[in-house]
Amino acid sequence: MTAATIPDLGYQVKFQSVPIEGGDDLQIRSLLDRQQFFDPDGAAQAQGISAATWPLFGMLWPSAQRLAGAMQQRNDLADKRILEIGCGLGLASLVAHRRLADITASDCHPLAETFLRANLLLNALPVMKYLTGQWTTANAGLGEFDLIIGSDVLYERSHPQQLSDFIERHSADVVEIVIVDPNRGHRSRFTQHMQALGFDYRMTNLDSALPASEPYRGRMLHFTRQRSLLSA
Incomplete structure (x- = not known):
């Protein structure tokens, strides 16, 4: 890992190689730490992002690595239109994009696209498709997604409430949520x-160490729905 101050950015970044379960590492530029702020x-602020929460989009989070690993291990991405919500650094989107999937990354932070x-x-x-926006804002042009x-x-x-409403607006007739x-x-x-x-629901326990020195506690939530079954 290397840290760097890039002139005129107003914040510090670092570069690191991020392991992806089942695939090649990703080279990632992220914020140096949670003390960074530049608005x-x-x-x-106009998006409701405070100084305290401003750097969160640019941090490397273990849950994002888990999601990226899940996308690496799937073999059914080619035939799906996929949306990553609250993508932050977009690890899962980068993995899916690297595997030639039709992926759109999205976040409300004004710098998320720059880092992506x-x-x-x-x-x-x-180049990858990207959209800046809030879950509470209607976006008819975004369309519907299979995953x-x-x-x-x-x-x-x-x-x-906000996320479930957003998912409802942008779900295809047959959809999966992870x-x-x-x-x-x-x-x-x-x-x-x-x-x-x-939506039908199941949950997978992800409690483990990622890596061995960093314990992880969490769950993977799986939701599926077919509108044809609902209207039958």
Whole structure:
């Protein structure tokens, strides 16, 4: 891992090789630490992002590595339209994109796309589809997806309702949702909202060490639905 100060950025970054279970490492540029903050034009504040939460998008999170590993191990990505929500550094999107999947990354942070573009270059990958936006904002142009994925996206009280409503708007007739959750307190409410929308649900325990010196505690939430069955 190497740290660097890039002139005129206003924040410090670091570069590291990130292991992906079952695949090649990703070369990732991330924020140096959680002390970084740079919002000179108030773009992040306008999205409701405080100084305390500003750097979170640019940190390497274990749940994101777990989701990236899950995308590496799947063999059915080629025939799906995929959306990663709250992508942050976009590890899972980078893995799916590297495997030639039709993936769109999305986040509300105004710098997420900048970091995604930098990491695409570091891994010699072509341009990827990206969308900046909030779950609460309607976006008819976004369309519907066969697979919606995310990691550590249930950390505020309002998220279960907002996320389930967003998923409902952007789900194809046959859809799968995969969320990696590090045992946040709002998981049960999110699951209840999803089941109320007609989704079948199962959960996989991910408790382990990632890597051996860094214990991980979390769950992978799987939701599936077929509208034809609901209307039958």
